[in-house]
Amino acid sequence: MPDLGLEVLIKGNNLGRLLGGLWIAIEISLLSIAISIPLGILLGILMTRKNRLIRFLTKFYLEFIRIMPQMVLLFLVFFGTTRSMGWNLPGETAAVIVFVMWGTAEMGDLVRSALLSIPRHQYESSESLGLSRKQTYFYIILPQTLRRLIPVSINLITRMIKTTSLILMIGVVEVLKVGQQIIEANRMSSPNAAFGVFLVIFILYFVICWSVSMTARYLERKWS
């Protein structure tokens, strides 16, 4: 049996450090999704407006965010704005900003299609009952869309967790970076650490994303 470099993980607190790195990635995605949900609902409502200018602007925003690789967005915020605005943005903040921008766009599109799937008579009936526009959205439309939204937004969470692996590239010390550090530190004692460490990271990501997407699938089946 070849040396798979797994013994590095039980040395010292290495596994704990890896999990800590993973937690940073998860924290960033949970924080971003928590901010994106309300913003996304707002964007989704804006996107169903009849106003041409609003529709054009929201569509443009959505398409731009969609077509750019997330890595490019990260670079734009992390390197681009620090240079042009002259501030010093930590990688974590830049990551949250990018994921919120992206999450809002994706969420907005999901909200838009959920809103459009609500039959028109729901709007008309509530209007004929004398509810104001705000009341209509708040009491009639949003409760119905939320239920359709929850499974798809959970899917968005898994996509976000997967995408957080990219923040390594803007200098955030997350699980991959911690993995590299462990490999570097144990270069002499266990030269094959790269296999074991990256395998474990692979499995960690899989376990987390898989359980989240299983939950989404379960909810989708239950509520459809």
Next chain:
Amino acid sequence: MDFAYIERVLPLYERAAALTVQLGMEGILLSIVIGLVCALILYEKIPVLRRIVMIYIEVSRNTPLLVQLFFIYYGLPKIGIVLTPEVCGVAGLAFLGGSYMAEAFRSGLDSVEDIQRESAYSLGMNRMQTIHYVVLPQAVSTSIPALLANIIFLLKETSVFSAISLMDLMFTAKDLIGLYYKTTESLALLVIFYLMILLPVSIVGAVVERRVRYAGFGT
């Protein structure tokens, strides 16, 4: 904007874009093949293989490409599998894309009604002929929009290739920012080059989607 600088680095970006497109295309072609094979295995419910395909799809869909690439590029050489960065990139992209393509083909295959298959059997066609002449043509035409969406997704995913020292657009931009500190120009070029690659595909996708909506059979 420093246009002299832009002119100077433009060839670097062109070379990087060519690499991005080339590796992207190779990975996409491979992933289409993998996806089609996997979808057919699921469709025909071939015993053992079906389980393997299902596990593969779950694993590939629930892990980030960057982690897959790190494992292939840094991990595998330790057990004796040494691949060049190019091969790693294409292999990683195909591993990731295969499952997405399989899902796209599967929904296309599912949309073909049972009666089509049954009719083909009653005309005396065998399993291969049924798949080839009856099921696939209908399934593929309905899955084209999903395939194009996946192609855009995979082209975007190539941006992580820079992590395994492939000189793609991201790598070039980061390298130039580090060398000359012309952040604005380098990032502007990066955005423009990605738009030049992705926008045409996305427009084709929108047009095709509108067309294909009428090509479905009996819907």
